[in-house]
Amino acid sequence: MTQHPATRATRMSVPTPVEGRPVGVPLYQNAIFAFDTAAELAAAFTGPDQAFLYSGYGNPTVRALEDGLADLEGGVAGLATGSGMSAINAVLFALLRAGDHVIVQEALYGGTHAALSGLAERWGITVSSIPGDDPAELTAALRPRTRLLVMETIANPTCVVPDLPGLVAAARAAGVATVVDNTFATPMLCRPLEFGADVVVHSATKYLGGHHDVIGGVAVFADADLHRRTWRQAVTLGAAMDPFAAWLVIRGMKTLSLRVAAACSTAAEMASRLAEHPAVATVHYPGLAASPSHARATKLLDGGYGGTLALDLAAPHAFLDRLRLILNAGSLGGPETVAMHPATTSHRSVDPAVLARAGVTAGTVRIALGLEHPDDLWADIAQALP
Numbered sequence: 601m602t603q604h605p606a607t608r609a610t611r612m613s614v615p616t617p618v619e620g621r622p623v624g625v626p627l628y629q630n631a632i633f634a635f636d637t638a639a640e641l642a643a644a645f646t647g648p649d650q651a652f653l654y655s656g657y658g659n660p661t662v663r664a665l666e667d668g669l670a671d672l673e674g675g676v677a678g679l680a681t682g683s684g685m686s687a688i689n690a691v692l693f694a695l696l697r698a699g700d701h702v703i704v705q706e707a708l709y710g711g712t713h714a715a716l717s718g719l720a721e722r723w724g725i726t727v728s729s730i731p732g733d734d735p736a737e738l739t740a741a742l743r744p745r746t747r748l749l750v751m752e753t754i755a756n757p758t759c760v761v762p763d764l765p766g767l768v769a770a771a772r773a774a775g776v777a778t779v780v781d782n783t784f785a786t787p788m789l790c791r792p793l794e795f796g797a798d799v800v801v802h803s804a805t806k807y808l809g810g811h812h813d814v815i816g817g818v819a820v821f822a823d824a825d826l827h828r829r830t831w832r833q834a835v836t837l838g839a840a841m842d843p844f845a846a847w848l849v850i851r852g853m854k855t856l857s858l859r860v861a862a863a864c865s866t867a868a869e870m871a872s873r874l875a876e877h878p879a880v881a882t883v884h885y886p887g888l889a890a891s892p893s894h895a896r897a898t899k900l901l902d903g904g905y906g907g908t909l910a911l912d913l914a915a916p917h918a919f920l921d922r923l924r925l926i927l928n929a930g931s932l933g934g935p936e937t938v939a940m941h942p943a944t945t946s947h948r949s950v951d952p953a954v955l956a957r958a959g960v961t962a963g964t965v966r967i968a969l970g971l972e973h974p975d976d977l978w979a980d981i982a983q984a985l986p
Contacts (some may be wrong), residue, residue, distance in 0.1 A: 624850075624851075625661060625664045625847065625850050626660070626661065627661055627843060627844060627847045628655075628659055628660045628661045628843050629661075629843050629844060630655060630659065630843070631654065631655050631656075632653070632654055632655075633651070633652045633653050633654070635651070635653070641653060644657075645657070647828060647831070648677070648679075648827070648828060648831040655840060655842075655843060656835065656838065656840045657835055657840070659840075659843045659846070661843040661846045661847050661850070662680045662840070662841050662843055662846040664846070664850060665678070665680050665804075665818065665841070665846040665849055665850050665853075666678030666679060666680050666818065668850065668853065669787070669802070669808070669818050669820055669853075670820050670821075672787040672791070673782070673787050673791050673792075673793055673800050673820040674791050674793045674794055675793050675800065675820035675821050675822055676821060676822060676823065676824050676827065677820070677821050677824060677827040678818055678819065678820045678821070678827075679818065679819045679820075679821070679827060679830055679831055679834055680804070680816060680817070680818045680840075680841040680846055680849075681816070681817040681818070681819070681834055681839040681840065681841055682815065682816065682817070682839055682840065682841055682842070682845070683803070683805070683815050683816060683817050683839075684711075684783065684801070684802065684803025684804065684805060684806075684816070684817035685711050685715065685803075685817065686817055686834070686837065686839035687801050687802070687803075687817030687818060687819045687839070688711070688712055688715055688779075688781070688801055688817070688819075689715055689837065689839070690819065690830050690833045690834040690837060690839050691779055691799055691801060691819050691830055691833075692715060692716070692719060692748075693830075693833040693837070694826065694829045694830040694832075694833045695747060695748050695777055695779070695826075696719065696723070696725060696747060696748060697723070697747075698723040698724050698725070699723070699724050699725070699726075699745055700723075700725055700726075700745050700746075700747040700748070701725070701726045701727075701728065701743045701745045701746040701747065702716060702725060702726070702727045702728070702746075702747065702748045702749075702750060703727075703728050703729070703730060703738060703741050703742075703746060703748070703749045703750070703771075703776070704716065704727055704728070704729050704730075704749075704750045704751075705729070705730065705731075705732040705750065705751045705752060705755060705760075705762050706729045706730065706731050706732065706954070706957045706958045707732070707752070707755035707756070707758050707760040707958040707959060707960075708729075708750065708751075708752060708755065708756070708958070709752065709756040709781065709946070709947075710756075710942070710946045710947035710948065710949055710950050711946070712750065712781070713947070713949065713950045713954065714949045714950075716750075717949075726743075726745075728741045728743075729954065729957065731762075731957075732751060732755075732760065732762030732763060732767060733762070733763060733892075734763065734766070735763065735766040735767055735769065735770035738767055738770045738771060738774075739770055739774070742774055742776070746774065746776050747776060747777065748776060748777050748778075748779060749767065749768075749771040749776055749777070749778045749779070750778075750779050750780075750781075751764060751767065751778070751779070751780050751781070752780065752781040752782075752783070752784065753780055753781070753782045753784060753785040753789075753790045753792060753900070753901075754784035754785050754789075754886065754897075754901075754905075754906045754908070755784075755958070756781075756783075756784060756908075756942075756946070756966075757884075757908070757910045757942045757946070757947070757960060757964065757966035758884040758910050758958060758959045758960060758964070759784070759884045759885055759886055759891075759893070759905075759906060759908060759909060759910060760884075760886075760892075760893050760958075760959065761886045761893035761896045761897040761900060761901070762896070763896055764780065764790075764792060764795055764797075764900055765795040765796075765900070768780075768792070768795050768796045768797050769795075769796060772796050777798045777799070777826075778792075778796070778797045778798050778799070779797070779798065779799045779800075779801060780792035780797045780799070780800050780801070781800075781801050781802070781803075782800045782801070782802055783801075783802050783803045783806050783807070783933075784806075784807075784906050784907075784908055785901060785906060786802075786807045786808065786856060786860055788856060788857050788860040788861075788903060788904075789860065789864075789901045789902055789903055789904055789906065790900055790901055790902065793820065793822050796822075797822065798821070798822050798823065798826065799819055799820070799821055799822070799826065799830075800819070800820045801817065801818070801819045801820075802817060802818045802819075802820075803816075803817055804816035804817055804818050804849045805817075805931055805933070806931060806932050806933030807856060807859065807860060807863075807907070807932075807933035808849050808852060808853055808856065808933075809848055809849045809852040809933070809934075810852035810853075810855065810856065810859050810933055810934060810935075811848070811852055811934050811935065812931065812933075812934030812935070812936060813848060813934075814845050814848040814849055814852070815845065816841050816845045816846065816849050817841075818849075859933075859935075859971065860903070860904065860907060861903065861904060862907075862971055863904075863906075863907025863908075863933075863968075863969045863970065863971070864887075864903070864904025864905060864906060864907050865904070865974075866907070866969040866970075866972075866974045866977065867885065867887070867905070867906060867907045867908065867909050867969045868885070868887045868904070868905060869974050869978075870909060870967070870969060870974070870977060870978065870981065871883050871885035871887060871888055871909050872888070873978055873981075874909070874911055874981070875888060875890070877982075877985060879913065879914070879985045879986050880911050880912070880913065880985070881911075881912040881913065881914070881963065882911065882912040883909060883910075883911050884909060884910035884911065884912075884959065884964075885905065885906075885909040885910075886901070886905045886906065887904075887905030887906075907932075907933070907968060907969045908932055908966065908967070908968045908969065909966075909967055909969075910942075910964055910965065910966045910967070911964070911965050911967070912961055912963045912964050912965075913963050913965055913985075914963060914986075915963075915986065916941050916962070916963050916964065916965045917941060918986070919965060919984050919985060919986075920939055920940075920941060920965065920984075922983065922984035923939060923980055923981075923984045924980055924983075924984075925937070925972065925976060925977065925979075925980040926938065926939050926967065926977065926980050926981070926984075927939070928940065930945060930946065931968075932966075932968030933968065934970060935970045935971045935972075936970045936971075936972075937967065937968065937969050937970040937972055937977055938967075938968050938970070939965060939966065939967045939968075940965070940966055941964070941965055941966075942960055942964055942965075942966055943955060943960060943961070943962055943964060946966075947960060967981075
């Protein structure tokens, strides 16, 4: 049947490689996928392991990222979302019910604190915090309604490294699920699922994407049923990652090992120099022998101590204002080194008493090292210090 030009313009053929195959992951910038029958379309709605039908439920490019990170973390499945916080919230919504109790590591990202505070206000969730040094802390904090332990492999911003294996084992013995934010470590340095964690979350905006040009989040699961439950929550929340964002993160992950190694090396050098500077009160970096986390980090982390450090200064804003090469900017994990004042930025919504227990003071500055030459970075830091 001959069709009109207006109709033919909407039906261009989609080529399928026969002999050659793409080396990079193709970008499927599609919102919808078509089926031959109504029954096939209906079946696709039933779960994350069905055919692709709508990119709010799943997408081939996004699936490539989910599968790739699940492989790196040692999980059974991944779930990519529009941001790191949407990944965290989808997991919290899947795991918690009204009146539940959550135990958190004291040193925790401000956005996670805010998410749990919102659940406390709306659902009556109660939250207890522990330093994270000893599994006995967890045991002492347990309640009948304790459902979840939330930790970070390397804490934001003070770079505290908890006793992750011990705490996960204690939580599992008590029937408590464990969620670990592995953003600062990445699977290049640590894979928490290997120690028995139930879920690992990442802000893909950071080291996974690696170029300061994409927003995204990923959760990786040790259990297929929990993955399915969280996928349903993510669909309800409208948390799907855009295919182009997934494509950018996939591109970034190809150089993840090289970038993490470079950032770790530079961070270690800056931390050593800063520890000797008279204007610096404290340097928070687990690679320093004087760090309270050094012994744990040496056992837990493989290949470096992370690319981020924090320092305590008498006049943090003056230091930040004098920087010329290092950028005053949020986020981290890209080629450019960035610095910020957590108490007035990423952790501004956190109660001051909670910040104090986590070691974050009014003088704390976080520096996330990028890919610049270490000598150039030190020259900028040195001239900015009093």
